[in-house]
Amino acid sequence: MRRERRSTxxxxxxxxxxxxxxxxxxxxxxxxxxxRGAEPGSDQPIRAGVARRxxxxxxxxxxxxxxxxxxxxxxxxxxxxxADALVLEVxxxxxxxxxxxxxxxxxxxxLQRIRQRIKAEAGIEHSLLAGSHTHHGPVLELANxxxxxxxxxxxxxxxxxxxxxxxxxxxxxxxxxxxxxxLAAGSIELTDFNRNRHSKLDPKPSDxxxxxxxxxxxxxxxxxxxxxxxxHPTMLPASTLQFSADYVGSLxxxxxxxxxxxxxxxxxxxxxxxxxxxESRRGHLAFGQALAARAIALAAxxxxxxxxQPTTLSLREDRFGFSSRxxxxxxxxxxxxxxxxxxxxxxxxxxxxxEGIRPRLxxxxxxxxxxxxxxxxxxxGEFFSAHAIRLRERARLGQLFFFGYCNGYHQYFPTxxxxxxxxxxxxxxxxxxxxxxxxALMNTALQWVYQLLGKIR
Numbered sequence: 001m002r003r004e005r006r007s008t009x010x011x012x013x014x015x016x017x018x019x020x021x022x023x024x025x026x027x028x029x030x031x032x033x034x035x036r037g038a039e040p041g042s043d044q045p046i047r048a049g050v051a052r053r054x055x056x057x058x059x060x061x062x063x064x065x066x067x068x069x070x071x072x073x074x075x076x077x078x079x080x081x082x083a084d085a086l087v088l089e090v091x092x093x094x095x096x097x098x099x100x101x102x103x104x105x106x107x108x109x110x111l112q113r114i115r116q117r118i119k120a121e122a123g124i125e126h127s128l129l130a131g132s133h134t135h136h137g138p139v140l141e142l143a144n145x146x147x148x149x150x151x152x153x154x155x156x157x158x159x160x161x162x163x164x165x166x167x168x169x170x171x172x173x174x175x176x177x178x179x180x181x182x183l184a185a186g187s188i189e190l191t192d193f194n195r196n197r198h199s200k201l202d203p204k205p206s207d208x209x210x211x212x213x214x215x216x217x218x219x220x221x222x223x224x225x226x227x228x229x230x231x232h233p234t235m236l237p238a239s240t241l242q243f244s245a246d247y248v249g250s251l252x253x254x255x256x257x258x259x260x261x262x263x264x265x266x267x268x269x270x271x272x273x274x275x276x277x278x279e280s281r282r283g284h285l286a287f288g289q290a291l292a293a294r295a296i297a298l299a300a301x302x303x304x305x306x307x308x309q310p311t312t313l314s315l316r317e318d319r320f321g322f323s324s325r326x327x328x329x330x331x332x333x334x335x336x337x338x339x340x341x342x343x344x345x346x347x348x349x350x351x352x353x354x355e356g357i358r359p360r361l362x363x364x365x366x367x368x369x370x371x372x373x374x375x376x377x378x379x380x381g382e383f384f385s386a387h388a389i390r391l392r393e394r395a396r397l398g399q400l401f402f403f404g405y406c407n408g409y410h411q412y413f414p415t416x417x418x419x420x421x422x423x424x425x426x427x428x429x430x431x432x433x434x435x436x437x438x439x440a441l442m443n444t445a446l447q448w449v450y451q452l453l454g455k456i457r
Contacts (some may be wrong), residue, residue: 001101023365046309047089048215049177050224050262053166056081056243057102057138057345059155062342064103065135066238071153073343074138079242081137084252085170086215088226089177090313095364096127096171097226097376099264101245102137104409105129108352110140110164111407117168122175128362128378133267136244141348144216146198148347149166172314180218182304183366185374185399187211190294191222196385198418198425200273206230207268207385209392210294211401213374215261216304222261225250225394226297228401231270231275235284250288251295259296262347266403269389271382271412271425301313308371314452317362317407319445322437324357325428327330331416357395357433361409361441365452373453377445378406382425383413383438395449413438 060073081101090093096118105111111129118124132136142149144157189208196204213226231247245252253262277283281290328334328350337346360380367373375397377426379387381404388402412431418428419435 018386027395047178048181049087049174051085051170053083053170054080055083055166056164057159062139064137075241078242079249083167083170085174087174093116093313094124096124098129099117101442102131104131104405113166129401130266132248133405134246139397143348149344176296181188182216183319184214184302184304186302188298196272197274198229205386207388214299214302224262226264228266230270230273247284247288250285250290254292268402269383269385269387271384273385308369310366311368314365316448319358322326322357322433324432328434360407363448374399376401377402380408381410381413384415384418387414387438387442389399394446
């Protein structure tokens with residue numbers, strides 16, 4: 001349902017019930033998965049493997065990202081869309097990290113099918129699948145049912161099967177290619193690569209962190225470089241009806257050419273973050289290359305060979321329930337959304353939100369040994385940047401990476417003050433979860449980090 005174009009303002013419901021539900025959040029977990037790796041001192045080495053699959057649609061399908069397109073079909077490919085997979089095994093626990101050149105991560109049904117297969121075929125019980133948030137990927141929300149895509153958008157339904165297979169095979173191949181490896185995590189602050197596109201008040205929060213996880217094999221050869229940065233990949237115009245990874249494709253290509261290994265991109269808390277191009281890096285290709293130069297410089301300073309290695313990988317994941325600020329079952333509201341987007345999309349959103357807004361939160365903590373612990377935190381939506389900034393400050397870890405658009409997609413999660421200010425990304429058209437949902441999720445992530453560290457019992 002995420003689009004860059006505003007639709008007519010739908011009628012909103014009172015948020016009083018939503019605020020009450022938020023206050024009960026921690027007592028109402030809907031799904032819980034938790035795993036801890038081997039205890040510190042385990043002699044099991046870190047193992048890592050990477051693989052890539054092309055997941056570009058081969059037929060014309062509706063494109064994701066801009067409401068003005070409605071149901072216009074794609075007209076070819078500007079550059080390919082990839083699924084980039086990294087499987088890490090620490091202390092006997094496996095985690096699949098998958099960066100996708102898509103507007104969002106796969107739908108809940110697709111995610112569950114992928115997870116079932118990688119667990120059955122490779123014993124991988126934990127995964128972070130995140131879209132880069134390119135606005136030149138395919139719509140992923142249709143379903144094989146009458147009125148929800150069947151019969152009119154069958155090419156998109158065929159693509160979903162191809163996409164799931166491509167992602168699954170990338171993960172399985174990465175698992176088969178695991179070799180002894182070493183890790184090093186670090187970050188730098190970039191002052192002029194992104195900007196806050198939402199707030200009109202100063203100071204405007206922006207998450208300036210460029211975070212990297214460098215993965216080398218036992219001989220010191222780069223296997224992968226996980227790149228985490230918060231900025232909307234919206235540098236190509238909406239009128240371009242061709243598939244593209246936007247600046248992320250250029251970024252990855254330049255990193256692999258000049259540094260080596262496989263580049264895997266994860267967008268951050270980019271709900272209010274746009275690219276700040278500047279005179280020397282206008283256009284998605286130039287911007288990607290400029291960001292790659294910063295990433296390469298940082299990667300060269302990270303040395304896995306001399307970095308104390310984690311011995312334990314601990315993970316936690318839950319889904320949560322929030323009331324919705326938008327009633328899509330109201331015929332008037334539904335009609336407004338159908339005109340703003342296209343009719344087949346809306347029944348799928350109604351199905352998704354039938355029990356309220358149910359975002360997924362995922363935390364992976366690398367710790368043990370003598371090195372500083374670091375964490376990966378994934379949220380299934382577009383979080384405003386202040387969420388990640390505050391979480392990082394409060395967690396007090398050696399490094400904390402925030403992955404947006406991860407393991408699902410539940411629209412925007414603005415800050416409370418962002419909702420008070422209003423504007424796109426903060427209103428109930430694209431931020432249906434109850435006010436305060438983002439803060440509640442970040443508080444939970446913080447508690448999990450300290451619990452997994454053994455500091456809160």
